[in-house]
Amino acid sequence: MSIKVEHELHQRRKGRNMGLLGLLLAFVALVFLLTVVKVQELGDASKFQGYDHVVQPALVPLEGEEGAVVSQ
Amino acid sequence: MTDVSLEQTSHEAGMGDYFALFKPRVMSLVVFTALVGLVVAPVPVHPFIAFVAILCIAVGAGASGALNMWWDADIDRIMRRTAKRPIPSGKVQPGEALGLGLTLSAFSVILLALATNFLAAGLLAFTIFFYAVIYSMWLKRSTPQNIVIGGAAGAFPPMIGWAVATGGISLESILMFALIFMWTPPHFWALAIFVKSDYGNAGVPMLTETHGRRVTRNHIMGYMIALVPVALAISFTSIGGPIYLATAVALNLWFLRACFRVWRRDEAQAEADNFAAEKAAFKVSLYYLFLHFSALLAEAALRPWGFGGW
Structure with missing residues (x-):
């Protein structure tokens, strides 16, 4: 009987490793696509650009415009 | 000849053996009823969000199946119908099933909460708890009404699907x-x-x-x-x-x-x-x-x- 380098066990291990790789890649794709969809569903950009603690001129309402903060 | 001895010592499961822990046939029913609950609801859901939600519900159901198999390995070994399940047949170690079950339960609930809403995630968490703890650990071995009350676990999926869409009951x-x-x-x-x-x-x-x-x-x-x-x-x-x-x-x-x-x-x-x-x-x-x-x-x-x- 010859000694086989590739045993059935190695194949099973390989199958498991490839399976795990596939699952991890699928998870990355899932989180990415979910982010894209969630952001698109918001519609109005000002809803999600307010979280970085930096005033963005493009998003500050002009005076007299609806929603503008009237300064004293 | 050598195959026999290797079979006994290897204890290395293939991908399919882990998948069998999730009770794929029960999972198919869960996926179908949850999908119907989601689709018939009056609030439209983005197709990809719906896909993620159904995936979470399926993974949660699978995780509770793995926890059930971990807990019931002793009786599964005795019954003819269940003797070939991954743990009693020696393909998967009990600790692996427990780890997989707990991890995937947490994963599915958290992802469902992030993708949809807290009510849907809460219902999924309760369903997993109900099936693994109330049914498997407690009722199954203590009362002949086990499956009546345990049936609630299988009945939750359309309710979760509905909650995903509407955020309510x-x-x-x-x-x-x-x-x-x-x-x-x-x-x-x-x-x-x-x-x-x-x-x-x-x-x-x-x-x-x-x-x-x-x-x-x-x-x-x-x-x-x-x-x-x-x-x-x-x-x-x-x-x-x-x-x-x-x-x-x-x-x-x-x-x-x-x-x-x-x-x-x-x-x-x-x-x-x-x-x-x-x-x-x-x-x-x-x-x-x-x-x-x-x-x-x-x-x-x-x-x-x-x-x-x-």
Whole structure:
């Protein structure tokens, strides 16, 4: 009987490793696509650009415009 | 020759062995009913969010299946029907099933909360807890009413699907829950009658063991009668309509007839034809649930074209 380098066990291990790789890649794709969809569903950009603690001129309402903060 | 010794020492599972821990057949029912709950809800859901939600519910159901197999490995080893499951057959170590079950439970609940809403995630968490702890650890081995109360775990998925879309609970989602909840006893007891000796050997107090098969037949009939109004009531809610009503009437008559045959027989008759009526009732029960939910799906699919609904 010859000694086989590739045993059935190695194949099973390989199958498991490839399976795990596939699952991890699928998870990355899932989180990415979910982010894209969630952001698109918001519609109005000002809803999600307010979280970085930096005033963005493009998003500050002009005076007299609806929603503008009237300064004293 | 060497294969034999390696089989005993390797203990390395393949991907498929882990997948078997998730009870794929139960999972398919969960996926289908959850999808129907989500689709028939009056609030549209983005297709990708819906996909992620159903995936989370499926993974959560699979995780609770793995926890169930971890806990029940001792009795699964004894019963013929379950002896080939991954843990009793030695392909997967009990600790692996426990780790996988706990990790995937947390994963599915957290992802569902992030993708949809906290109510849906909370319901999923409760379902996993109910199946793994209330049913598997507590009720299954302590009361002959085990599957009646445990059936609630299988009944939650359409309610979770509905919660994913609407963020709430309503009469429709409660009735979909009740349909599966009331369906479980006749479905499972029909099975218990023809695989009777197995549960007895494993010491699971199935109704057939504690009260005998005559009482089980009476219970099947009783629960079947109680199931009819629940199934028909859905027709008159916002998700029902003529297609569902017609389907429900036909299916209830069919299942009533099958259960009536089981109820009418005595043990001698059942032994004589090798439990043909019980096996038939079990088979009808599978169609019963599948077609009720298919009819709901048809109502929702036809609604945009002016059909479906009242």
